[in-house]
Amino acid sequence: MDDVTNDSGSQVILQASQVCKTFGQTRALDNAEFELRVGEVHGLLGANGAGKSTLSKVIAGHVFPDSGKIIYRNRALSLRSAREALDCGIAIVMQETSLAPDMSVLENIFLPELGKPGRLSYRRLRQQAKRILSDLVHEHALPLDTEVRRLSSAQRQLVEIAKALALDAGLIIFDEPTASLSPNEVEQLFGIMANLRANGKALIFVSHRMEEVFAITDRVTVMREGATVAKSVATRELTQTDLVRHMVGREIGSIYAVPGLRSPEAGAEETFAVEGLRALPAVKNVSFRVHRGEILGLGGLVGAGRSETAEALFGLRPYQAGTIKLNGKAFRPRKPRDCVKAGIGFVAEDRRVQSIVPDLSVRENLLLAHLGAHSGFLLNYSSRREKIAELLDLLDMPASRLLDANMLNFSGGMQQKIIIARWLMLNPSVLILDEPTKGVDIGTRSSIYSMLRRIAERGVSIVMISSDFEELLGVCERIIVMSDGHTIADLPSAHLDEEKLTLLAAPRTSTERNTKLLQELTQRYGGAGFWAIVDEGRVICLNAVVAEASADPGFQAGESPSFDQTAIPTALQHPQDDFVAEPNGERRTFLMPIPSKRGHDLGWIGLVTTSPTPPSVQNVRDLVIGFSALDHEVEAA
Amino acid sequence: MTQETRTMQSSVDLKRLLGRVGNSLELRMLGLALAIAVVLSIMSPYFLTANNLMNVLDQSVVIGIVAIGMTFVILTGGIDLSVGSVAGLTGVILGLALQDFSIPVAIAMAIAAGGLIGLFSGVLIGYFGLAAFVVTLGVMAIGRSLAYIFSGQTSISSIPMELSDLVYTTVLGIPTNVLCLGLLYLLAGLYLSYTKGGRTIYAVGSNKEAARAAGLSVLFYSILPYVISGMFAAVAVTFLTAQILSVDPLTGNLLELDAIAAVVIGGASLYGGRGSIAGTLIGVVIMVMIRNGLNLLGVSPFWQGSAIGAIIIFALLIESLLSRRSRA
Incomplete structure (x- = not known):
């Protein structure tokens, strides 16, 4: 980490005090406080719905505060539009959603320019774009004339960043920029941010990923329920536990309602099985099974194809291949009605x-799925009267509110619970939820979790999609990890933590490169190569290439055996800077961590060989390092 | 204590109920209709006579029946610009059929033709996803053109006298056509409120994605309203033909505008999902009353267009202000 000390000398560029903002009935900001200095990366943290995005939008002029004071460069700042913020030199990098998908990369980078009077010189813009990109990664990192909607998530994020840099802003807000980036890309972004900081820019980094906050920020402000609970604390003085305590307001884990994971009864029947599902372009090869009463998580990065998988399974999207079994019988959904x-x-x-x-x-919203399942001419609502009473109890909602004309007046959490109850009305055997706690405040989230638990206890199989790894780990018994349209791992959540999930979920492009490295290794030295996380007596395999069956390490990609279950327990237990032979003398294994500039854990590369004269460790190491250095180049292209 | 909370609860319920009544667009529009009636009866002594009121109802039949179909279409978020020329075309078909077939068969043929035209538009809109505005604009042009071709560019006046029984007989002192109008409104109202199909039409218009995800037959109920609209245009022209015993290829010209105006005045949202049959009936009565009143007052027909246009815009403005408030 660059050692930038911002203790007293640096000047304050932005000071926000007592900022309040209410949306409908939600108090998004409740006397929020914030301070930013020149030449620092300031982490803005909080759980979902804590108000960090709203505060960033207030600073960027996208949202107007109800009250409060913002001082920017020693003058009161009262922005009436995003345009004014841009003119003041404040830019925001959003989560890839502020791009115009039908316009080219070039036009998107200079979108703010279109709002200015006068003619545009495309030639000048093109040169400028190339200069920005070469500062960022290299000149040809992005195809300037391609429409944005044809780019990958990571590329779009890059466009967002280039767009902010094009403004030459003095204050740049990065609003969860890493959500769709692989660990390598995150490293690269952090490199850029460090450069900007060194050039005297003031950066705000909004995130809820701990390790990133520790890797890049100088100071941290934590928000909870719209208020600032920890203001401008030096990152060095914090521990992860401190941060979590600030963010959640209590010890972590307690929001996941029920203590301990309840695994379904052993041998519970399989209710829903998906094999080799392909629904192009987003879903390429998806397989998973879920049992009666189980909560299965479907994790991955944005754009991994999870929502598309759910839509294909629910008949909302055609699929080209794959078999689906429901309660043991083949099932082929063509339209939602079938499901x-x-x-x-x-x-x-x-x-x-x-x-x-x-x-x-x-x-009627509650009864909508009933209407879909019902096949008479009339409504037959009365047949559900008892079920409604039962569901109201589950929802904890007074019956009088049933007649409310507009469901949008409810809080996000209550809306979500009503939608879940809509399906419970039909006593389903499988319930698929896509990001069930999106836009739900943290207090209500725990009530949704406990609701899901209660539903599962009644024997419903639940498939829950979430980008919030912490939530997946807290709620699900088992997690299927998806990346670029493939299911790549099926692991008990007890074997995982957020960091491992992040690595597993990395985009396929970085996996492909690693496959190439492993192939190169096995081609040159024979045996078997693998990429894995090695931790606490367990190895989580991200990728494995076996050239000689006799060198098989005993695990495949997506598996998480304990050391004893593998064929190379000794080498895993006592990694050395050399090949380690197993006691039976058959396999020799060399393990080395993947080098990372910023201390990210990128996992380990292992080479197993059966040859009695193993290759030189230095050669292997050079090959691996060569590949990781190359990584940055390839990543950009 | 519990007693007290209960009374508080019930007073809250009462308040909510009152709020709902005050918020109900139908009731506000009913108030507007009454206000117009009061103003007109003050301005013209003839307005509030039994004769004239029966006249108003009689004049409501054609536009009223067309407006039912239009309500179905608008509830799904669509629009049917073709009803006027469909009325013209099915009128010509009725007139020609009456030359060779019995009255019931001829009417059935006309209604079936209307339904088929509606099916054509509905499939293009619901299945192929074309814009309702454009499709029905095209059908409007085709329909009118075919009406001229089939009729040989002249009016057909050899209509059997018995057809006029549809209009000039009475049941319990009420003319049959007005009775039919009432019956159709009752059936349509019940259908939209108490059947699966009716609620599906609302759901499709309000949020098609959600309706599909809940397993509703979105495609079927996106097409059905156009079929109903086409059939009702034929029913309307049947009553009109019965009244004047002649068919003109120009029949129903600009009928679509009156029908759309009536539905919108009745509180329906052109974005779909909001509106009611009762509201449409009030809208129809308002439209016809204003026309009737302006005639009674001797206002130049050239000014009548301005008056009606102003009322439509006023109704839309109210709708927009209210929906902004409730959807904010």
Whole structure:
């Protein structure tokens, strides 16, 4: 980490005090405080719904505060539009959603320029774009004339960053920029941020990923429920536990309602099995099974194809290949109606767009899936009267609110619970939820978790998609990890933590490169190569290439055996700077950590050989290091 | 203590109920209709006579029936610009059919033709996803053109006298056509409120994605309203033909505008999902009353267009202000 000491000398560029903002009935900001100095990276942390995004948007002029004072460069700042913020030199890098998908990369980078009067010189813009990109990664990192919607998530994020740099802003806000980036790309971004900091820019880094906060920030401000709970604390003086305590307001784990994971009864029947599902372009090869009463997590980065998988399984998206079994019988969903009748429920990611019918009353919204499953001419609502009473109890909602004309007046959490209850009305055997706690405040989240637990206890199989790894680990018994349209791991959550999940979920492009490295290794030296996380007596294999069956390490990609279950326990237990032979003398294994500039744990590379004269360790190491150095180049292209 | 909370609870319920009544667009529009009636009866002594009121109802039949179909279409978020020319075309088909077939068969043929035209538009809109505005604009042009071709560019006046029984017989003192209008409104209202199909139409118009995800038959109920609209245009022209015993290829010209205006005045949102049959009926009555009143007052027909246009815009403005408040 660069040792930038911002203790007293640096000047304050932005000072926000007592900022308040209310959306409808939600108090998004409640006397928030914030201070930013020139030449620092300031972490803005908080759980979902803590108000960190709202505060960034207030600073960037996208949202107008109800009250509060913001001093910027020693003058009161009162922004009426994002345009004014740009003119003041404040830019924001959003989570890839502020791009115009049908315009080219070049036009997107200079989108703010379009808002200025006068003619644009495309030639000048092109040169400028190349200069920015070569500062960022290298000149040809992005195809300037391609439409943005054809780019990958990571590339879009790069466009967002280039867009902020094009403004030559003095203050740049990075709003969760790493959500769709692989660890290598994150490293690269941090390199850029360090450069900007060295050039005297003031940066705000919004995130909820601990390790990143520790890797890049100088000071940290933590928000909870709209208020600042820890202001401008030096990162060096903090521990992870401190941060979590500030963010959650209590010890972690307690928000996941029920203590301890409840595993389903041994031998519970398999209710839902998916094999080799392909629904192009996003879903390439997805397989998983879920048992009665189990909560299965489907984790991965944004763009990994999880939502698309759910949509294909629910008949909302055609699929080209794959078999689906429901309660042991083949099932081929063509439209949602098939699924509704078969007892599958789906809570989509975007409540407003995919679930809520705003012009129907809360009661009719609750009964909507009943209407879909019902095949008579009349409504037959009365047949569900008892079920409604039971669900109201589960929802903890007074019956009088059923007649409310507009469901949008409820809090996000209550809306979500009503949508979940909509499916429970049909006593489903499988319930698929896509980001069920998106936009739900932290208090209500725990009530959704306990609701899910209660549903699972009644024997419903739950498949939960989430980008929040902490949530997956806290709620699910087992986690399927997806990356670039493939299911790549199926592991008990007890074997995982956030860091391991992040590595597992890395985009396929970085995996492919590692596969290439492993192939290169095995081609040159024979045997078997693997890429794995080695931790606490367990190895989590990210990738393995076996050239000689006799050198098989005893595990495959996506598996997490304990050392004793592998064929190379000794080498794993006592890694040395050399090949370690197993007692039976068959396999010799060399393990080395993947080098990382910024102390990220990128896992280990292992080479297993059966040859009695193993290759020179130095040669292997050079090959691996050569590849990781290359990584940065390839990553950019 | 519990007693007290209960009374508090019930007073809250009462308040909520009152709020809902005050917020109900139908009731506000009913108030507007009554206000117009009061103003007109003050301004013209003839307005509030039984004769004239029956006249108003009689004049409501054609536009009223077309407006039912239009309500179905608008509830799904669509629009049907073709109803006027479909009325013209099915009128010509009715007139021609009456030359060779019995009255019931001829009427059935006309209604079936209307339904088929609606199916054509509905499939293009619901299945192929074309814009309702453009599709029905095209059908509007085709329909009118075919009406001229089939009729040989002249009006058909050899209509059997018995057809006029549809209009000039009475049941319990009420003319049959007005009775039919009432019956159709009752059926349509019940359908939209108490059947799976009716609620599905609302759900499709309000949020198609959510309706599909809940397993509703979005495609079927996106097409059905256009079929109903086409059939109702034929029903309306049947009553009109019965009244004047002649069919003109120009029949129903600009009928779509009156029907759309009535539905919108009745509180329906052009974005779909919001509106009601009762509201449409009030909208129809308002439209017809204003026309009737302006005639009674001797206002130049050239000014009548301005008056009606102003009322439509006023109704839309109210809708937008209210929905901004409730959806904010």
